[in-house]
Amino acid sequence: MATEAPAQPRAADATAAPAPVAPQRRPWIVRRLRELVGSGGRVIGLDVARGLAVLGMFAVHTGVIAYEFHWLEPGTWSELAWGNASATFAVLAGVAVAIIAGRTSIPDGVPLLQARMRILVRAALIFAVGGIIVALGTELVVIIEFYALFFAMSLPFLRMPWWGLAAFGIGWILLMPQVRVLLVDGLRDAHMVDTAIVELALTGFYPALTWFGYTLVGMAIGRAHMERWRVQLVILGAGVVAIAAANLVPLALAPIEDFLLAGWRGRVQGTDLASLLDPEGHSGSTFDLLGSAGVACVVIALCLLTQRWLRWVLFPIAAVGSMSLTAYTAHALVFLLVDGFSADPWSWVRLSVGVVLGCTLWRALLPKGPLEWGLSAISRATSDVSSRAPAGR
Template sequence: MGEPTSMVSIHHPTSGTRGPTGDSGLPLVKKSRLVGVDAARGLALVGMFSIHILPAWDPETYEVTLQWQLFAGRAAALFALLAGVGLAFSTGGRTAHRGRTMTADRVGLLIRAVLITVLGLLVNQVMPEDPPAYNILTYYGMFFLLAIPFLHLPARTLFILAGVTAVTAPVLMQTLRGVLPAMEVYNPTITGVLTDPGTVLSQLLFTGTYPAAPYLTYLLAGVAIGRLNLRSLHVQVRLLGAGLVLALAAWLVYWVLIMQAGGFDQLMSSTPGLSQEQIDEIIIWGPDPVLPDTSWWWLLIPGPHTNTPIAILYGLGSGAAVLGAFLLIGRKAGAWLLPLSAAGSMTLTLYTAHLLALAAMVHYEVPLLWFLIHAGGAAVFAVAWQRAYGQGPLELALARTAGAGRGLVLTSARCED
């Protein structure tokens, strides 16, 4: 019981209503939604809109724009972190489901992963070859598949595993860089899956824009956070504080080792094909498409989509801080968060519509206007739809399909009993 999974919302009634029975046979009491979680997810959605539509640099000064500094890489990290939080909520909340109920949860999540992947591939089919946005939906399916074995674990174990994957996944990616096939398109399609499944799988796991191997850190940390009592003021404050400390610590490691202790010189000497300006561009804008594998010093830079340990911990810290801040705001001013929280409750629908609108390629001439249309339209639609129908249209279809599979597992278990 609790919040929906990010991108794949599961509607639930308000506090005090009775839901399905648990393993004990007693009815489960479903709590009201945490507005702060939905609002944080809504901010991540707006952040993705801004990265896809607004310019990354000022055309006159060539300085990095504020929205790029705030959201590049971190909006996706926040999405993935909140996906983990949602997985925790939908698999028992503070106490993970056990036995057949957890098995049913895993089957439901497997169905969701497959459906989201197919949806992402279908959207990619209509995107141009040089896409205006890199679709995260296909990667989302892989995120969920990798998370399935970890859903039963307690928070402490999940936090430890998140720390391990934050380091080992980037090291593994660098080690395999010369072995894995390079991705051929930014957004994999159904055609690519059928003709070259190995390259697509490699892209989804290691070489793509949102590779699932390092992003598993966000999922595991999110599930761990979702196992905490997020309605507690003490937990919310600690989440904000710990997130800020983690983000600051990650940035300081980069600043000391790369900018002060000779790490930048090591990058230049080990990668003679890159100038100082080109290395600066990777740190600011991210790699295209992957980091060089010429030196382990590359794993200490924090650039967007570099997926280094520093970048992951920086994104994890900033995401936790954002979630903590919105949970605190939601305690007293939840109504003011309605545009964000409504949009955050149906991000699968809104993100899909956003990508399909971008495929028309009409947003480049007046980016600010089109950003306002996308963000404002999403908020207005979400508020109106939520008040009229509750769950978003794609979220509802996904929930019913996955719920049917979950129900089959529980029904078969009762028949066996």
């Protein structure tokens, strides 16, 4: 009987698709470096702007800034940090709120609830950090507690579009300085000026009632398509116009200052009414707020416009901005632990270089700063609300 020939193995089909190859995972140091220069989803321009604001506040706290600005004298340009650095920090608080609340997408339903919970928990934790710094008795005027209030005050505005936030922010800046003067005068008559709540809201170095206008401006920037260069140019132009108006309008009003303030003199007692027309930083006037908001817009716009070309140069400053709460707390501890630190003429250089190096090394190893990691973990855990309906409903 004839036997069958053994079956020959068939050749592999030439048209068969090749087996998928697992993508190679980049080394962790490469991933950290890519994130530092803005390739990991972060907007490095915002981190650079926040880092510059933090370093500017260091300059104010160490007393190295000049207190009289002249365009033709570069040695006086440090005066730009006075009032503007902290204002930029407050504007960037609004940008952060808008990012948490969905950027250009207006949240609703469960996402809105989650955003509100995250922002409220962050505000509470930041306020606690600021309270601890103040309780330790540093010589600084700490902005952290006021910064937390800006977060909490933003909750009713989370569903506004960018143009509504911009209009509200401008109106807030124009009106609230006058409202603050009237409120302080009324509370002074009621002997309530010295309470902690009044200090945070009205009489402190960063009064929340007026400074919240910065946060509304920042929310408008964060809600707009700030990744587009046309929007960045609009932000830049708006900042330049605001700076010009804040400095030129008081000059135009100077001849009629007494006439403008005549109606206030019999109504408000014990208040420096001239400060209502003063454009200098921390005067609390409309022109102070408008000019500082303009400086913040210019800084943010320039950082966004140049982030693609300068990210490899500025990533150490971006590292500071990406962990600004940790950097600010660290600098407060330096003032607490080192006696007479601000008396050293090189204190700002030493502090800035130390913080920049420390933040850069930390971010090269880990994705977040220690305080930022705690804020993110706790706020995300508390806002983990399920969007699914209960079973059987």
